[in-house]
Amino acid sequence: MATRQELSDFLASAERRAFKHATYAVRDQEAALDIVQDAMLRLADRYADRPPAELPMLFQRILQNLITDHFRRQKVRNFWTTLVSSLQIEDDEGNERDVLETLETEAGGQNESAADSVERSQIVGIIEEEVRRLPARQREAFLLRYWEELDVAETAAVMGCSEGSVKTHCSRATHTLADALRARGITL
Secondary structure, three states, X not given: OOOHHHHHHHHHHHHHHHHHHHHHHHOOHHHHHHHHHHHHHHHHHHHXXXXXXXXXXXXXXXXXXXXXXXXXXHHHHHHHHHHHXXXXXXXXOOOEEEHHHHOOOOOOOOOOOHHHHHHHHHHHHHHHHHHHHXXXXXXXXXXXXXXXXXXXXXXXXXXXXXXXXXXXXXXXXHHHHHHHHHHOOOOO
């Protein structure tokens, strides 16, 4: 079992190498610093009772998992940012508005043709239908993460499951929705 001093000494010796490793991996010093800090906290919280010889291997595994999580979050964030940002429309004054926020609220402006109004309502209906078709846990995770903008830990607490489960549910939901919308001819 590692003593507090042994754990502290290990973390002090591994900090610089881990930071460089994370910086090279994610190419962002701030994100790398967050990743290393999270890895250190997780090691101290979850594995402080392990023998000192196991600490380097455990720390590397935690660090690698956090780097992978960073890229997964980035991929999902980029996917939804691209998806939603492509749903921008410009009003008469040149201001951009989010289509998802305005699709239902617009009551058919004077410049909107009947075809545009029908198309808009059909797209909203398809999106709502596809979200409703998601399995309950995927739908819950998806809505909490991307519409309520809760982080993974908050979503896990609300759902009463692990953070890994939240990530899995969100990933499956985004892939299912993207495939379903693409299959229905909605390319964003």
